[in-house]
Amino acid sequence: MKKTKITPFTFVISILLLGVAFVTIYPFLHMIAVSLSGDVHVMRGEVNLIPKELTFKNYEHVLSDPRIVTGYLNTILYVTLGTTISLIITAMGAYALSKKEMFFRKGFMIMIVFTILFGGGMIPTFLVVKSLGLLDTIWAMVLPQAVSTWNLIIMRTFFSATIPKELEESAKIDGLNDLGIFARIVLPLSKPVLATIGLFYAVGIWNNFILPLLYLRDDALYPLQVILRNLVLVEQMADVSGGDAVVVQESIQYATILVSTLPILLLYPFLQKYFVKGVMIGSLKE
Amino acid sequence: MENLEGLEKEKTKRKKEYHKPLNKKTIRKKLNSSKYLLILFAPVLLYYLIFHYVPMFGIVIAFKDYNLFKGVLESEWVGLKYFQMFIESPDFFNLLRNTFLLGLYNFIFGFPIPIIFALLLNELKNMYFKRFVQTLSYLPHFISNVVVASMVVVFLSPSGIINRLISFLGIEPLNWMIMPEMFRTIFVTSEIWQHMGWEAIIYLAALTSISPQLYEAAEIDGAGRFAKLWYITLPGILPAIFIVGILNIGKVLEIGFEKVFLLYNPVTYETADIISTYVYRVGLVQGNYSYATAIGLFLGVISFIFLFGANYLSKRFGQESLW
Structure with missing residues (x-):
């Protein structure tokens, strides 16, 4: 029979943690409130957490900007294509690496892990991407970071820890080769890890800024993150040196920020469950 | 203690296995038995080779005067100049x-x-x-x-x-x-x-x-x-x-x-x-x-x-x- 008493100690801790929760969520609530408020109230700095004079005109403004629309469509294309390719390649490779009888397995693993420690760096990688003719193509957003070593290792750990050996052996006796086992037995059994790693990749591509910065010059190909940076950061920095006509812009900037991160915010309750699962699998030892 | 000894034995056993001389026959056998696994692994291997290992070799341009038209191999060596x-x-x-x-x-x-x-x-x-x-x-x-x-x-x-x-x-x-x-x-x-x-x-x-x-x-x-x-x-x-x-x-x-x-x-x-x-x-x-x-x-x-x-x-x- 345990009864929780509220001691002063628990009280202080609860207040501290409420503070943490508040600091985490406040910026978002504030941006939502400001972006939904009338200009006059924003200019007077009256809006804090509750919108005043509710209006959607900032969102209308943002959504009617063709750059945002193109950015959105591009990002959705890159996320869909990139996640599909990355997930398939990673699952195939991870399965092969999870098999003890795989030829040169140890050597391949060392080769992969070594890339965590050392790499060619920005410029040599750029030159490779360039010489492959990937600059200014959608492939520049998909291929150069197609496989994440971390995700590959998580999946490999998952496969070697959860797929029962007996199942694979009996499938082999029934005449299935490794390809068949992978497609018909391993994949159907691995839906949770596929979902987790798929989401890792999807969020990674959605948020990626360095790939388009390095490899895309054509603004028709820009993903949302680049558009957002150009609309908010570059203009804001320009204003730093310019005049002080920034004030009303604030609500439009917030609307832009929110629009471009909306899918992540909406999916968040669902995402976080899978992400935490991924971290847990990753921390398992083989 | 027992555990430790067991572990030591396991280790030496593994070492021996690892250093077992590989002749061509066993390699070929192993290659053959994991050919489907190698097919599955091929895209990942290609990815690491192209986007990680080729750039590592591309680092040589740090010791060269890289010229876009001459390419990596033809550019002149400059040693540690940069x-x-x-x-x-x-x-x-x-x-x-x-x-x-x-x-x-x-x-x-x-x-x-x-x-x-x-x-x-x-x-x-x-x-x-x-x-x-x-x-x-x-x-x-x-x-x-x-x-x-x-x-x-x-x-x-x-x-x-x-x-x-x-x-x-x-x-x-x-x-x-x-x-x-x-x-x-x-x-x-x-x-x-x-x-x-x-x-x-x-x-x-x-x-x-x-x-x-x-x-x-x-x-x-x-x-x-x-x-x-x-x-x-x-x-x-x-x-x-x-x-x-x-x-x-x-x-x-x-x-x-x-x-x-x-x-x-x-x-x-x-x-x-x-x-x-x-x-x-x-x-x-x-x-x-x-x-x-x-x-x-x-x-x-x-x-x-x-x-x-x-x-x-x-x-x-x-x-x-x-x-």
């Missing part, structure tokens, strides 16, 4: 200092905070409240660097909310983003805000694996809250603290390029410009490929030593490591 150029350049000391300091501050403040956060959460008895705070705390981890940087810049703008808040305290509005002395604080704070909750997960997992019986026994012995914290909780998560600490030290120099690039501007270069952002400007903006590659290699080698050392240490102390 390394010398970097070390003698007026930016060298500044870049090195900025890279080290930004990483160091990020470590000093970013490392303990998730631990404290996890310990505080652990003290909560109300599961709903605990889950609520924890779930909320991951949220910023999923937000892109561009969004976080945009928020920082707009919040800190001359007429932004931070300036409005401090004006209540009677402080004049500041133009934060053009104050070089504020850059590190802004960067580290935004990193902590973004990743604190996420980095606490590993400690929370370690905390749940501590047996409740230990606490019950301690209570019977009359241990108070702090005694339990000191003698049970902290020792319980010490391995996790240790490994994360070592790996974080290893990553000190791997400061996220994106965040710095998005937050800095020419006015704050003196504290904000780090080696990777400098490489970007010299290489991709100015097109000085060889020089930029040499600078990148300089950082890469130091960073490698850090990471390798960290892993060696954590292995030495019997903890998990990268390999």
Whole structure:
């Protein structure tokens, strides 16, 4: 029979943690409130957490900007294509690496892990991407970071820890080769890890800024993150040196920020469950 | 003891197996029996070769005068010219200092905070409240660097909310983003805000694996809250603290390029410009490929030593490591 008493100690801790929760969520609530408020109230700095004079005109403004629309469509294309390719390649490779009888397995693993420690760096990688003719193509957003070593290792750990050996052996006796086992037995059994790693990749591509910065010059190909940076950061920095006509812009900037991160915010309750699962699998030892 | 002996035996057995002379026949046999696995592995192998190993060989241009038309192989060798150029350049000391300091501050403040956060959460008895705070705390981890940087810049703008808040305290509005002395604080704070909750997960997992019986026994012995914290909780998560600490030290120099690039501007270069952002400007903006590659290699080698050392240490102390 345990009864929780509220001691002063628990009280202080609860207040501290409420503070943490508040600091985490406040910026978002504030941006939502400001972006939904009338200009006059924003200019007077009256809006804090509750919108005043509710209006959607900032969102209308943002959504009617063709750059945002193109950015959105591009990002959705890159996320869909990139996640599909990355997930398939990673699952195939991870399965092969999870098999003890795989030829040169140890050597391949060392080769992969070594890339965590050392790499060619920005410029040599750029030159490779360039010489492959990937600059200014959608492939520049998909291929150069197609496989994440971390995700590959998580999946490999998952496969070697959860797929029962007996199942694979009996499938082999029934005449299935490794390809068949992978497609018909391993994949159907691995839906949770596929979902987790798929989401890792999807969020990674959605948020990626360095790939388009390095490899895309054509603004028709820009993903949302680049558009957002150009609309908010570059203009804001320009204003730093310019005049002080920034004030009303604030609500439009917030609307832009929110629009471009909306899918992540909406999916968040669902995402976080899978992400935490991924971290847990990753921390398992083989 | 028995276990240890068994382990030794296992080790020598494995060593023998490993050093078993491979003749062509066994190789061919092994190749043949894993041919389908190799087919499955082929795309990953190609990816690593093309996007990681070819660039590693591309590093040779750091020792050459890379010429776009001559290509990597035909360009002339210049030895260590570009390394010398970097070390003698007026930016060298500044870049090195900025890279080290930004990483160091990020470590000093970013490392303990998730631990404290996890310990505080652990003290909560109300599961709903605990889950609520924890779930909320991951949220910023999923937000892109561009969004976080945009928020920082707009919040800190001359007429932004931070300036409005401090004006209540009677402080004049500041133009934060053009104050070089504020850059590190802004960067580290935004990193902590973004990743604190996420980095606490590993400690929370370690905390749940501590047996409740230990606490019950301690209570019977009359241990108070702090005694339990000191003698049970902290020792319980010490391995996790240790490994994360070592790996974080290893990553000190791997400061996220994106965040710095998005937050800095020419006015704050003196504290904000780090080696990777400098490489970007010299290489991709100015097109000085060889020089930029040499600078990148300089950082890469130091960073490698850090990471390798960290892993060696954590292995030495019997903890998990990268390999």
